[in-house]
Amino acid sequence: MTPLQKAEQAVLGAVLLDPGQLAHLDWLAPEHFDRPTHQALYAALRKLRSGGHDALVTEGAVPLSWVTDAVDEAGRHVRGMTAVYAHTLISACPRPEHAPVYARMVLEGAIHRTIAQHAVRLHQAARADARQGQVDGALHRTDVLAGVLHDLAQRWGTEPRPVPADEPPPTDRDGPIRASVMEDERFLLTVLADRPKAMNAVVGWLRPGDFADPGHGELYRCLGALHHRGEPVDRLTLLWEAQRRGLLADGTLTTDNLVAICDDVGAGDAAWLGEQVLRSSITRTAAASADGVRSLAENEALSPGQLINHALHALGPLDEVRARWRTATGRSPAPPTHRTPASSGPPAERMHAALARSTPTPVPLPGGRTGPAPAPAGARSPARGHH
Known part of the structure; x- marks a missing residue:
């Protein structure tokens, strides 16, 4: 059993032992539990509390009906919930008064x-768009993931800001490339080599890194350099520029490939072909960002604050290429991806409770001695049992 599963059991066991602990857990929702049986039982306990169950007002030992009623209510929504398992949860709780800390562990998990699940959906949408020659699905899923990250940051109580990871997560930006993508890149380079003035249509928003083939990207860089210096573009000037950049020596480009592109007829619209190349770049970048975010989410050593901020940074390259896509297509800027916290969100003091430590703060006593902190008003004794 993993520490997260033990934490889920401990939270439920604490509430079964001491119903008053629910007053400190309003920020924890049933969907934060991983196991469906735990989700159903926690939802049942919250429902009993909102309905004014006798266990919340009865002094002394907790009535056994608190457990049996919770099991019955949870059993209406999920199979496998029994009174025996409820008592197993009770025995799994080390100390009921530490429920907020156990719940913080559940929220962290x-x-x-949640971040891993949304990263997988972004990756799936990017791959589907790549096959269909679209970008809308990937961009939508990017907005959803960014919104989730901002919402989780607000719930955890941290400031969302992109922060690079000490060790960048592995990505797969150079995955399988469709033949049509390579053809679009070659057609575009042929047009730009045959009609150098066509560079004006793409130079403002298309970058060498947008090309799936590294050799195509470097040839586009050579064309851009000649265009920037105002020099003529032909087979020889391109070959010379490639040689000066060491592209022939390291094998990035070959003379035969370069000559073949220059000798071909540049038929096509440079802006349209450039958009095709950029569209492919968006889906590849989205898939790579999704891979990076998923790798981060699977790193259990990262705290939620670190994970959220590293994930936002991993989406940075996608934000950059997306901004250039808007320039290329003339689309208006996208709306903010984060959601404004609702006024009905968890109160600040309850969010702080999620971050509380399990060790009580010592209270100064006369004479310089220290003692345990007094129990919160209304809190039930941890020794309180069922009858």
Whole structure:
């Protein structure tokens, strides 16, 4: 059993032992639990509390009906919930008064799990768009992931800001490339070599890194350099520029490939072909960003704050290429990707409770001695049992 599963059991066991602990867990939702049975039981306990169950007002030992009613209510929504398992949860709780800390562990696991799930969906949308020659699905999923990251940051109580990871997560930007993508890149380079003035249509938003083939990207860089210096473009000037950049020596370009592109007829619209290249770049970048975010989410050593900020940084390259896509297509800027926190969100003091430590703060006593902190008003004794 993993530490996260033990934490889920401990939270539920604490609430079964001491219903008053629910007052400190309003920021924890049923969907934050991983196991469906735990989700159903926690939802049942919250429902009993909102319905004014007798266990919340009865002094002394917690009535056994608190457990049996919770099991019955959870059993209406999920199979496998029994009174025996409920008592197993009770025995799994080290100390009921530490429920907020156990719940913080559950929330931390939920944050990792949620980010990983949305990263997988972004990757799937990017691959689907790549096959269909589209970008809308990937861009939509990017907005959803960014919104989730901002929402989780607000729930955890941290400031969302992109921060690079000490060790960048592995990505797969150079995955399988469709033949049509390579053809579009070659057609574009042929047009730019045959009609150098066509460079004006793409130079403002297309970058060498947008090309799937590294050799095509470097040839585009050579064309851009000649265009920037105002020099003529032909087979010889391109060959010379490539040689000066060492592209022939390291094998990035070959003389035969370069000559073949220059000797071909440049038929096509440079802006349209450039958009095709940029569209492919968006889907590849989205897939790579999704891979990076998923790798981060699977790193259990990262705290939620670190994970959220590293994930936002991993989306940075996609934001950059997306901005150039808007320039190329003349689309208006996208709306903000984060959501404004709702006024009904968890109160600040309850969010701080999620970050509380399990060790009580010592209270100064006369004479310089220290003692345990007093129990919160209304809190039930951890020794309180069921009858």
